[in-house]
Amino acid sequence: MSENKWTGLSEDDFDAALAVSLPDDPAEEISSKVTPWANAILLILLSLAFSLIAIDIFPFNLILPTASFSCGLLGWNSLRGANQAFRKGWILMLVRSAWYMLTVFMNMTIWDLSELLSADVQFILSIVSVLLLLAQLVCLRDGIAAVQQEAGAEEDTKAVSVLILEYVILALLAFFAQDAAGALGLIMIIVIIAGLISVARLSHALDEAGYVITPAPISLSRKALLGIFLGALALGSLLCFLFFSRYPMKWEKREASRSEEAAQISEDLLSLGFPEKVLADLSEEDIIACKGALSVMTFDSYYSTLRLDGMHRIAAAVVLSEKPRIWKVFYHTSLPDQEHYWGTEAMEIRPYDALGVFEFADEPRGYVLTGSGDDEQIMQISSVKAIHYDQRHILNGMGAGWFSGNSCFFSFSLPNGYHDARICVSLTVHDAYHGIDFSRGDEAEWELTEKHLGGTFYIHQNSPWQYPVKSARSYQMTGGVNKPFETCDLGGYFFPEELRSFPQPKED
Amino acid sequence: MNAQPVIEKLKSRDESGLQDLLQHFGPLLRYVIKPFLSDERDREEVLQNVLLTVWKKIDSFDAEKGSWTSWLTAIARNAALNRARTEKRHKADELSEEEAALDPASAPEEAMLRKERQDTLLEALASLKKSDRILFYRKYYYRQPAAQIAAELGLTEHAVEGRLYRIKQKLKKILEGELS
Numbered sequence: 001m002s003e004n005k006w007t008g009l010s011e012d013d014f015d016a017a018l019a020v021s022l023p024d025d026p027a028e029e030i031s032s033k034v035t036p037w038a039n040a041i042l043l044i045l046l047s048l049a050f051s052l053i054a055i056d057i058f059p060f061n062l063i064l065p066t067a068s069f070s071c072g073l074l075g076w077n078s079l080r081g082a083n084q085a086f087r088k089g090w091i092l093m094l095v096r097s098a099w100y101m102l103t104v105f106m107n108m109t110i111w112d113l114s115e116l117l118s119a120d121v122q123f124i125l126s127i128v129s130v131l132l133l134l135a136q137l138v139c140l141r142d143g144i145a146a147v148q149q150e151a152g153a154e155e156d157t158k159a160v161s162v163l164i165l166e167y168v169i170l171a172l173l174a175f176f177a178q179d180a181a182g183a184l185g186l187i188m189i190i191v192i193i194a195g196l197i198s199v200a201r202l203s204h205a206l207d208e209a210g211y212v213i214t215p216a217p218i219s220l221s222r223k224a225l226l227g228i229f230l231g232a233l234a235l236g237s238l239l240c241f242l243f244f245s246r247y248p249m250k251w252e253k254r255e256a257s258r259s260e261e262a263a264q265i266s267e268d269l270l271s272l273g274f275p276e277k278v279l280a281d282l283s284e285e286d287i288i289a290c291k292g293a294l295s296v297m298t299f300d301s302y303y304s305t306l307r308l309d310g311m312h313r314i315a316a317a318v319v320l321s322e323k324p325r326i327w328k329v330f331y332h333t334s335l336p337d338q339e340h341y342w343g344t345e346a347m348e349i350r351p352y353d354a355l356g357v358f359e360f361a362d363e364p365r366g367y368v369l370t371g372s373g374d375d376e377q378i379m380q381i382s383s384v385k386a387i388h389y390d391q392r393h394i395l396n397g398m399g400a401g402w403f404s405g406n407s408c409f410f411s412f413s414l415p416n417g418y419h420d421a422r423i424c425v426s427l428t429v430h431d432a433y434h435g436i437d438f439s440r441g442d443e444a445e446w447e448l449t450e451k452h453l454g455g456t457f458y459i460h461q462n463s464p465w466q467y468p469v470k471s472a473r474s475y476q477m478t479g480g481v482n483k484p485f486e487t488c489d490l491g492g493y494f495f496p497e498e499l500r501s502f503p504q505p506k507e508d
Numbered sequence: 509m510n511a512q513p514v515i516e517k518l519k520s521r522d523e524s525g526l527q528d529l530l531q532h533f534g535p536l537l538r539y540v541i542k543p544f545l546s547d548e549r550d551r552e553e554v555l556q557n558v559l560l561t562v563w564k565k566i567d568s569f570d571a572e573k574g575s576w577t578s579w580l581t582a583i584a585r586n587a588a589l590n591r592a593r594t595e596k597r598h599k600a601d602e603l604s605e606e607e608a609a610l611d612p613a614s615a616p617e618e619a620m621l622r623k624e625r626q627d628t629l630l631e632a633l634a635s636l637k638k639s640d641r642i643l644f645y646r647k648y649y650y651r652q653p654a655a656q657i658a659a660e661l662g663l664t665e666h667a668v669e670g671r672l673y674r675i676k677q678k679l680k681k682i683l684e685g686e687l688s
Contacts, residue, residue, distance in 0.1 A: 005624050006684050007684050020622060022626070022649050025582040026578055026645055030649070074662065078660075151534065221663045224664075
C-alpha cells in the first residue's frame with residue numbers, strides 16, 4: 001500500500017501542492033465558466049424577457065416584474081465597472097428600480113394614482129418610463145461596442161440596435177394605437193423575443209471569444225444587493241399594505257340621548273310609517289333634516305352574496321316638499337357578522353338615469369354603527385364621493401352591461417370581529433322620477449326600469465389577496481372580474497313603494 | 509463566434525488564420541494570461557508564444573477529446589505559468605515546493621509524486637459542488653486573485669477568501685483521510 005502523498009504538508013506546501021497537482025487541461029465545465037461576460041448579459045436579457053410577459057393576474061403581475069428588476073440589477077451591477085456606457089446603464093437601472101418600488105408601494109395602498117394624477121401627468125410618466133428603458137438599451141449597445149473596441153475588434157452591435165428599434169415600435173403601438181395593438185402587439189412581442197435571442201447569440205459569441213469586462217470592485221455582494229432590493233420592496237410593500245390598504249376608521253361611543261325637537265320629529269316620522277329600526281340608528285342631525293315630512297315610503301328586503309349571507313336593507317324615502325318634490329332618502333343596511341372584513345367595503349347609490357342630469361340637493365353623508373346599548377359605536381364615513389364615471393362591464397344580478405352616469409360612493413373599512421354592524425347613508429334629491437307618469441302603474445315601473453339604470457349596490461371584499469390593491473369603489477368603477485370583491489345588487493330602492501302609493505290605471 | 513473557420517484555416521496552414529485567432533480569441537487569451545504576469549510586455553510576449561504554439565500544435569487539437577476553448581486556454585495558461593516561473597526563478601534561486609515539483613530537472617520520483625497527487629486530487633474535486641470546483645480552478649489553475657474572482661462572481665473578497673478556505677479544508681480532510 002502506498003503512502004499518502006498529502007499528509008505531513010505545511011499549510012503553504014499544501015497550497016502549492018494543490019496548484020501543481022491540477023491537470024494541464026481543465027474540464028470543459030470549468031473553461032466555459034471562467035469568463036464573466038455571459039452571466040451578466042444573460043441576466044439583462046432575462047430581465048428584458050420577464051418585462052415582456054404581462055400577465056395581469058395576481059401574483060404573476062408582481063412576481064414577473066420583480067424578477068425582471070432583480071435580474072436587471074444583478075446584470076448591470078456586474079457590468080458597471082467595464083466602461084462609461086455600462087456605468088450609465090447601471091445608474092438608469094437604479095432609477096428604474098426605485099421607480100418600480102414606488103409603483104409597487106402605491107399599488108399596495110387603496111390610493112389610486114389614476115385618481116391622484118391627471119391624465120396628462122400619467123401619460124408623461126409613462127413616456128418617461130419607456131424612455132428610461134430605451135436609454136438603458138442604448139447603454140447596452142454602446143457598452144458592448146466599447147468592449148469590442150477595447151479588444152481591438154470590429155464593432156458589431158446590430159442585434160442590440162434592432163432590439164431598440166423593436167422596443168420603440170412596441171412603445172408607439174402601446175401609446176398611440178391601443179385599439180389596434182392587440183394582434184400587432186403580439187407579433188411585436190414575438191419579434192422582440194427573436195431580437196433577445198439574437199442578442200443572446202451575440203453575447204455568447206463575445207463570451208466564447210473571451211471579451212473581457214473589468215468588473216467594478218465589489219462593496220456589496222450579489223446576494224446582498226438582491227437582499228436589499230427584495231427586502232426593501234417586501235418591507236415597504238408590507239408597511240404600505242398594513243397602513244394604507246384600509247380607510248382610517250375613527251370609532252366613537254354613540255350618544256343615545258336626543259333633543260326634544262328630534263324626539264318630536266321621530267314621533268312624526270313613526271306615525272308616517274318610517275321604519276323604527278332605521279329611526280333608532282339615525283343621527284340627531286338626520287332626524288332634524290326630516291322636519292316637516294309629508295310622507296314616507298319604504299322598501300325592505302334581504303340580500304345575499306356568495307360570502308355575505310343575509311344582508312338586510314331598508315330604504316326609507318321621506319318626501320320633504322312637493323313643489324319642487326324633494327326626497328330625503330335613507331339606505332340602512334344591516335350586515336351579517338363576519339369573522340374577517342378585509343380591506344374596504346363600499347355602498348354605491350346610482351340615483352338617476354344613464355342620461356345623467358342628476359344633482360344632489362345636499363351633501364350625501366353616512367355612518368357605520370356597531371354593537372348596541374352601552375357598547376354601541378359609531379364611525380362617520382369620511383370617504384363619500386359623488387362621481388361621474390363610465391363602466392364598460394358591470395357584473396350584477398342582470399349580467400354584464402355598461403354604465404355611464406353619476407354615482408355616489410360611500411367607502412369604509414370594517415374591523416374584524418365586529419358585531420351587529422349597520423350602515424346608514426342618506427342623500428337628498430330633487431324630482432328623481434321627473435317625467436315618469438306613475439298613474440300608469442306597472443307600465444310606469446317598466447318605464448322606470450328602462451329609463452333609469454339607477455340602483456344601489458353593496459361591494460364586499462372577501463379576501464386580502466389582490467395586487468394591485470384596489471378599493472371596493474375602484475373595483476366597482478373599473479368593473480373588475482376575478483378579484484377579491486363581490487357586488488350585491490340591492491335593487492331599485494323605493495320604486496315599488498312609490499308605485500304602490502300612486503293610483504293604479506283605471507280599467508276600461 | 510464559431511471557431512471552426514479559424515481552426516480550419518490554421519490546419520490548412522493559412523497564415524491569415526493567426527490573424528483571425530488573435531482577433532476573435534485574443535481577448536480570451538489575454539484574460540487567461542493576465543493573472544500570471546504583471547508586466548504588460550511579458551504578457552504580450554507570452555501571447556505571441558501562445559499563437560506560435562497553436563500554429564505548431566493545431567493538428568493535435570481534436571474536438572472530440574475536448575473543446576476548443578479548453579484546449580486554447582490550457583495552452584495560454586501553461587505558457588503564462590512557465591513564463592511566471594522563469595521570472596520568479598530569476599528573482600530567487602530557492603525553489604519552492606511548487607517549483608521543485610514542476611521543474612523538468614527534478615527527479616523522476618517527483619514526477620511520480622505529482623501524478624499520484626493529481627489522481628487523488630481529481631477524485632477529491634469530483635466530490636465538490638460544481639460552483640466550488642469552478643472557484644477552486646479560478647484560484648489554483650487560472651491563478652486569479654481573490655479580488656478579481658470576487659468582482660466577477662459578485663461576491664465580496666472576504667466571502668471569496670472564506671469559501672476558498674472552506675474548500676481547501678474540505679479537500680485537506682478528504683485527501684489526508686483517503687489513504688489513512
